[in-house]
Amino acid sequence: MNQSNQLRASSTKSSYIAKSVMSSAVIAALLVSSGCATSSLLENENRVSSKTVTNVLSEDQIVAFGRPAQPIPNLPTGNMVIVGEKNSYVLVQGGAEMVTLLTNLTAKNIQVENDMSFEVPNNDGYFQGQMKMSYAKLKDEFQRSDYQFFLQNGGQECTSASDMRMNAQRFCFSVPVKGAIYPQVSNLSLIQSKYRALSKPYTVTFYNRTAQNEVTRSGRNGAEKLILLPFAVAFDVVTFPVQLLDSIAN
Incomplete structure (x- = not known):
């Protein structure tokens, strides 16, 4: 080559x-x-x-706030009851604190948040969440005993700019609560006929959270039913004064 x-x-x-x-x-x-x-x-x-998906299990219109007329078996005393059109929601933790606040503070100065939403983790009749309210009036109307009450019951100053312009002062309360879901109270008709309705719609919502892939596999879409406690029985309730009921929703 x-x-x-x-x-x-x-x-x-x-x-x-x-x-x-x-x-x-x-x-x-x-x-x-x-x-x-x-x-x-x-x-x-x-x-x-x-990712998780929030499923709304139930929404209920609130009729009244009150206490059981008689002790409920297997539950501590001093409970507060949220009376709904569909069911009754008994606070087994935090109820005594809410009763103390709602019955010791001047009703016309109380504001309870309209967004009452509670989680039902296992949809087994038990719920948990926070109840939030505030108490406001003119600064010169407060007394030493008022401040002492706030200190003893977890009140936090939350005065807004609007409050300051009116020379008012506001204190906020956030009460952790746990509760149990019971059937509609036995004396609901009597409560509805005896007391005025709340001055505006007041709703309580119950939800749980589900993994997104579980939703896809099962086809669930949040339209599940809210499960009551097994063997739960209805009971009578004694409502708070009508003036308090009316002011809460304002």
Whole structure:
């Protein structure tokens, strides 16, 4: 083979090697890219599956706030009852604190948050959440005993700019509560006929949280029914004074 042929053969071989190297690099890049895409997809799927969906189990119109007329078996005394059109919601923790606040503070100065929403983690008849209210009046109307009451019952100053412009002062209360869901009270008709309705709609909502992938598999969409306590029985309730009922919703 002459020198010219040798040069051409060497050039062809070098070109073939270069193309092979480039092909390998392209394939490796594609594999890496594919792997990244697959990893990203898996991460996205993991993120999706870890999300939760809030399911509203029930909404009820509040009729009154009160206390059981007689002790309820297997429950502590001093409970507060949220009387609903559908069911009764007995506060087994935090009820005594709410009764203390609602019966010792001047009714016309009390404001309870309209957004009353409680979680029912296992939909087994037990709920939990926070009840929030505030108490406000003109600064010169407060007495030393008022401040002492706030200190003893967890009141926190939350005076707003609007309150300050009116020379008023406001204190907020947030009471952790747990409760049990009972059937409609026995004397609901008497309560509705004897007392005025609240001055505006007042709703209590119950919900739980479900993993998104569980919702997809089961087809549940939040239209589940709220489960009452097993063997729960109805009872009579004694409502708070009508003036308090009316002021709470204002």
